[in-house]
Amino acid sequence: MLITAPVLVKPREPMQMLDLELDDPGFGEVRVRMVASGVCHSCLHAADGSHVGIPMPIVLGDEGSGVVDAVGPGCRSLSPGDHVIISWAPDCGSCRPCCLGYPALCLNNPPVGRMGDGRTRFHYQGEDVYHYGPATYGPYIVVPEEAAVSIRKDFPLDLAALIGCSVTTGFGAVVNTAGVRSGQSVAVIGCGGVGLNAVQGAAATGAYPIIGVDVVDSKLEYARHFGATHTINSRAEDLIDAITALTGEGVDYSIVAVGSTTAMEQGLAILAKQGIEVILGLPGTGETFAVDPFLMMQGERKILGSRYGSGNPMVEFPKMIELAMAGRLNIDELVTRRYDLDEADEAFRALAAGEQARGLIVF
Ligand SMILES: [Zn+2]
Numbered sequence: 001m002l003i004t005a006p007v008l009v010k011p012r013e014p015m016q017m018l019d020l021e022l023d024d025p026g027f028g029e030v031r032v033r034m035v036a037s038g039v040c041h042s043c044l045h046a047a048d049g050s051h052v053g054i055p056m057p058i059v060l061g062d063e064g065s066g067v068v069d070a071v072g073p074g075c076r077s078l079s080p081g082d083h084v085i086i087s088w089a090p091d092c093g094s095c096r097p098c099c100l101g102y103p104a105l106c107l108n109n110p111p112v113g114r115m116g117d118g119r120t121r122f123h124y125q126g127e128d129v130y131h132y133g134p135a136t137y138g139p140y141i142v143v144p145e146e147a148a149v150s151i152r153k154d155f156p157l158d159l160a161a162l163i164g165c166s167v168t169t170g171f172g173a174v175v176n177t178a179g180v181r182s183g184q185s186v187a188v189i190g191c192g193g194v195g196l197n198a199v200q201g202a203a204a205t206g207a208y209p210i211i212g213v214d215v216v217d218s219k220l221e222y223a224r225h226f227g228a229t230h231t232i233n234s235r236a237e238d239l240i241d242a243i244t245a246l247t248g249e250g251v252d253y254s255i256v257a258v259g260s261t262t263a264m265e266q267g268l269a270i271l272a273k274q275g276i277e278v279i280l281g282l283p284g285t286g287e288t289f290a291v292d293p294f295l296m297m298q299g300e301r302k303i304l305g306s307r308y309g310s311g312n313p314m315v316e317f318p319k320m321i322e323l324a325m326a327g328r329l330n331i332d333e334l335v336t337r338r339y340d341l342d343e344a345d346e347a348f349r350a351l352a353a354g355e356q357a358r359g360l361i362v363f
């Protein structure tokens with residue numbers, strides 16, 4: 001099949017709309033006609049060069065939804081016409097983390113930029129074009145069936161795209177990774193697409209107070225809209241002072257939903273005794289932050305990482321749909337702006353400038 005997709009040829013250069021060949025779905029694979037793709041910061045890392053080791057040319061996109069268009073031989077779970085959310089973490093189903101129920105931690109992830117067999121499914125003039133995970137900026141994509149999660153057909157399929165990364169990652173970090181309980185205090189540092197879903201997760205658990213922290217006032221407004229009971233602009237106010245004023249001794253949980261190592265240091269500094277920091281934002285390759293062991297030991301504080309909301313996409317995605325349909329999860333207002341496929345560069349610019357909750361490319 002011939003498709004036209006935005007291709008990142010070099011970091012810090014505009015993407016090029018190229019006519020690519022897309023292979024037919026192979027054994028256990030499906031072809032999906034994409035309906036929408038969210039614009040995620042992890043792809044921005046590839047586009048702005050802050051993550052190294054990403055092969056190019058590459059089709060970006062790790063958050064999307066669509067309709068199964070064709071199935072390859074041996075595909076057991078899906079049929080043409082099924083509505084699906086794309087998972088960026090296809091799992092082998094048989095390694096130890098998979099068997100324990102943590103497929104996002106699968107030991108047999110495909111090599112970066114390629115499918116599990118080591119090859120690509122996109123080609124341009126005979127050369128391989130790589131996949132950024134599922135490569136959801138392609139109008140049609142081929143993925144293993146484990147990466148396409150079937151959902152009910154009466155939910156708006158374009159909005160479902162966001163469940164493929166930001167909703168599940170943010171909500172799950174609070175509900176699954178942290179396991180916040182009613183009445184515990186939560187600060188969410190970074191109130192972008194992922195952080196707002198962490199705020200929603202905190203609201204769903206009955207946490208209080210829920211403190212949104214950002215350096216952009218418009219994002220703090222979003223945070224209040226999505227369930228934050230208090231907000232702090234950490235550029236205008238001293239964060240530790242402001243948290244102490246609100247909570248007395250610090251928060252039970254800090255959720256760091258931004259790839260800033262300064263925010264990660266702050267996330268530890270604002271914890272109450274036995275508080276837990278959960279890190280889900282991705283900094284640039286090789287960036288680190290300092291940890292004061294005294295602070296950790298004296299207060300029995302912990303730092304946890306969270307990947308894909310610590311859940312199984314096969315279970316989590318349909319659950320998020322049910323919560324959204326019941327009015328307990330707000331997805332439609334996360335979308336600040338819709339873009340055509342050839343406006344992906346502008347969507348990145350707006351994301352980097354902190355102008356939006358989530359941009360959505362609609363095919
Ligand atoms: Zn993402």
Ligand SMILES: [Zn+2]
Binds near residue numbers: 091093094096097108
């Ligand atoms: Zn596995």
